[in-house]
Amino acid sequence: MIEITLDGQKVEVAEGSMVMHAAEKAGTYIPHFCYHKKLSIAANCRMCLVDVEKAPKPMPACATPVTNGMIVRTKSDKALKAQQSVMEFLLINHPLDCPICDQGGECQLQDLAVGYGPGASRYQEEKRVVFHKDVGPLISMEEMSRCIHCTRCVRFGQEIAGVMELGMVNRGEHSEITTVLGDTVDSEVSGNMIDLCPVGALTSKPFRYSARPWELSRRRSVSPHDSTGANLVVQVKNNKVMRVLPFENNDVNECWLADRDRFSYEALNSSERLTTPMLKQGGEWKPVDWQTALEYVARGVGDVQSQHGAQAIGALVSPHSTVEELFLAQKLVRALGSENIDHRLRHAEFAPAEGVRWLGTSIASLSTLQRALVVGSNLRKDHPLFALRVRAAVRAGAQVSVVHDRDNDWAMNIAAKAIVPAGQWVQALADVAAAIAAEKGGQAPLPGNATPAAKAIAASLLAGERKAILLGNAAAHHPNASSLLALANWIGAQAGATVGYLTEAANTVGAQLVEAMPGEGGLNAGQMLAGGLKALFLLNTEPEFDSAAGAAARKLGQGGGMVVTLSPFQANLDISDVLLPIAPWTETPGTFVNAEGRVQSFHAVVKPLGETRPGWKVLRVLGNMLGLPGFDYESAGEVLAAARGSADAPQAMVQGDLLSNRCGKAPAPGDASARPASAAIYQLDGIVRRAASLQMTADARAAQEVTA
Numbered sequence: 001m002i003e004i005t006l007d008g009q010k011v012e013v014a015e016g017s018m019v020m021h022a023a024e025k026a027g028t029y030i031p032h033f034c035y036h037k038k039l040s041i042a043a044n045c046r047m048c049l050v051d052v053e054k055a056p057k058p059m060p061a062c063a064t065p066v067t068n069g070m071i072v073r074t075k076s077d078k079a080l081k082a083q084q085s086v087m088e089f090l091l092i093n094h095p096l097d098c099p100i101c102d103q104g105g106e107c108q109l110q111d112l113a114v115g116y117g118p119g120a121s122r123y124q125e126e127k128r129v130v131f132h133k134d135v136g137p138l139i140s141m142e143e144m145s146r147c148i149h150c151t152r153c154v155r156f157g158q159e160i161a162g163v164m165e166l167g168m169v170n171r172g173e174h175s176e177i178t179t180v181l182g183d184t185v186d187s188e189v190s191g192n193m194i195d196l197c198p199v200g201a202l203t204s205k206p207f208r209y210s211a212r213p214w215e216l217s218r219r220r221s222v223s224p225h226d227s228t229g230a231n232l233v234v235q236v237k238n239n240k241v242m243r244v245l246p247f248e249n250n251d252v253n254e255c256w257l258a259d260r261d262r263f264s265y266e267a268l269n270s271s272e273r274l275t276t277p278m279l280k281q282g283g284e285w286k287p288v289d290w291q292t293a294l295e296y297v298a299r300g301v302g303d304v305q306s307q308h309g310a311q312a313i314g315a316l317v318s319p320h321s322t323v324e325e326l327f328l329a330q331k332l333v334r335a336l337g338s339e340n341i342d343h344r345l346r347h348a349e350f351a352p353a354e355g356v357r358w359l360g361t362s363i364a365s366l367s368t369l370q371r372a373l374v375v376g377s378n379l380r381k382d383h384p385l386f387a388l389r390v391r392a393a394v395r396a397g398a399q400v401s402v403v404h405d406r407d408n409d410w411a412m413n414i415a416a417k418a419i420v421p422a423g424q425w426v427q428a429l430a431d432v433a434a435a436i437a438a439e440k441g442g443q444a445p446l447p448g449n450a451t452p453a454a455k456a457i458a459a460s461l462l463a464g465e466r467k468a469i470l471l472g473n474a475a476a477h478h479p480n481a482s483s484l485l486a487l488a489n490w491i492g493a494q495a496g497a498t499v500g501y502l503t504e505a506a507n508t509v510g511a512q513l514v515e516a517m518p519g520e521g522g523l524n525a526g527q528m529l530a531g532g533l534k535a536l537f538l539l540n541t542e543p544e545f546d547s548a549a550g551a552a553a554r555k556l557g558q559g560g561g562m563v564v565t566l567s568p569f570q571a572n573l574d575i576s577d578v579l580l581p582i583a584p585w586t587e588t589p590g591t592f593v594n595a596e597g598r599v600q601s602f603h604a605v606v607k608p609l610g611e612t613r614p615g616w617k618v619l620r621v622l623g624n625m626l627g628l629p630g631f632d633y634e635s636a637g638e639v640l641a642a643a644r645g646s647a648d649a650p651q652a653m654v655q656g657d658l659l660s661n662r663c664g665k666a667p668a669p670g671d672a673s674a675r676p677a678s679a680a681i682y683q684l685d686g687i688v689r690r691a692a693s694l695q696m697t698a699d700a701r702a703a704q705e706v707t708a
Helices: 019-026 077-092 108-116 152-161 192-196 259-269 290-308 323-335 364-368 384-395 422-440 452-462 481-495 508-513 525-529 550-558 615-625 636-644 698-707
Strands: 002-006 009-013 049-052 071-073 139-141 167-169 176-178 217-222 231-237 240-246 278-281 284-287 313-317 371-375 399-404 416-419 467-471 498-501 535-539 562-567 578-581 590-593 599-602
Touching (some): 002 019, 009 019, 049 077, 192 240, 217 599, 240 259, 278 290, 290 535, 290 562, 290 578, 313 323, 313 525, 323 535, 323 615, 323 636, 371 384, 371 422, 399 422, 399 452, 422 481, 452 481, 467 481, 481 498, 562 615, 590 636, 615 636
Parallel strands (some): 002 071, 399 416
Antiparallel strands (some): 002 009, 049 071, 167 176, 231 240, 278 578, 590 599
């Protein structure tokens, strides 16, 4: 540690730190624009000039290393005059458009100009003009004359996102940030550039000119999409979600968001929202009141139970639903006498698990891995924020290996890869196991050939210390999922690596915890999707898009039974008999459990739209109308306590003994015809599919071309 004196205060910081780091530790604010704690040091803006004793001129705090005994003054006359001079230079070419700028009210330049800017400009010449750029549907670069060349956006793309889509060209007053070739910005985390921009040069295209920052209420929430459980700040005006920003949590999403988390809110205000219960009568949809709709459902379920038995009743539930909704859905089905409930809609194998499948390690630990093997995942698109952490580990020297059926660009160096059809993944892991067995001695669990790719993966895993084997969405949905897990566990045990699932949805872990899966004698998702049930509940799901059945799920409504859809949207119109409008994540309290087992509860941030009601309330009332015991909950908190088996406040993390990736089943040779179902980045759930701007991105267009 090194001790310096900062504004008369003794501060100890690690060797190699900069003066800015010492100021942060001491709680002293030094004005800056280009410096950001998650990015490399550029020292572009010079706004952080400070007075260092014995230095002939002011020094940039962000780029000046500390030395033992250094004396720094951040508020001396010398430092303040230097900062004021820099501010005057920054304002020379800056347009005077604060009244119409989207950044107005939360602009660093605006804030610092008040404290360090002159009262009037001495500059008489014409201001420079930089022409706007069209970089896609998410980021607006209409006012690039505002840019102060801090290069935060450039460094974010290069260092964090792994793709340098923006860069600076030319020199002096002709310098500008651009895509150079006129391309679009297509990174799955591009929206973070908007947050990083300290001025109004990069703004949100969907949010543009829709509200002023001071008009917005800010409310915390949790992302309902992938299994990161990103922490959000949802900004609201007139009971309408206007914008979503990250809430910093270094253990989960740091200060970043995936574009899927940031821009999907557009769907909440789309024309496809279902705002009143509807019944299909004579082939036409008719709006009805809640009492009529619920009585129709209760009567229909009662008739099916008496005429066909409880085994003719089932529920397909989305792992994007809250813990409360999933708990009451499984309780409702089981109280009726059925075990037909499942959330594993895209799975092809339904072997009983010994515990709750999870990440196998903490999310934060992904940033410090030294070795990793990812099986059956396009990590960058399936789990963008996990990919950021793995990319950071690679930049620090980690080696990542891949077993997949496509050679996707992960925007990071891949040490070894086995790109083979999904039907050969079991053999690919068996080959890695054989290579490890040959190296360490012993017997591999399946016969394998130590191919060059397998040897490279094995050599990588056997070196280093902190290691993880991560099974992706396609591996979880694979017809030979148990064999893949068994082989991964054997390899992990030999290499000293943790083994876990990346898990597909926001609440995949929570769905397992509340047992939203068939019990003894119950039908799994694959069997229910084949048809035959006389009463089927669809909670937050559209089987045609959310299940392995795909287009074949359109036949669900042809068996003469009753299909009840509980959704925020006008979904499943062809197969349903009843539509019940339930609240999306912004309009209901609830809980998600992310991939590492972190329990995160949230409140509604706006009132339900129209006649929409929280899903847990609808299920509770249905239970009451069916005369089922134990459906007398008064709040979402009571439902959560019942789901956790305790009246105590929910714990921050699930107890470790519930989480397990053990597999007692011995691995077997793979199914060569395997084609596991896996959703594209902007097809993951019903909310994302209805977000207009996301559907105009390059990733969405590419997925649409594949399915066309």
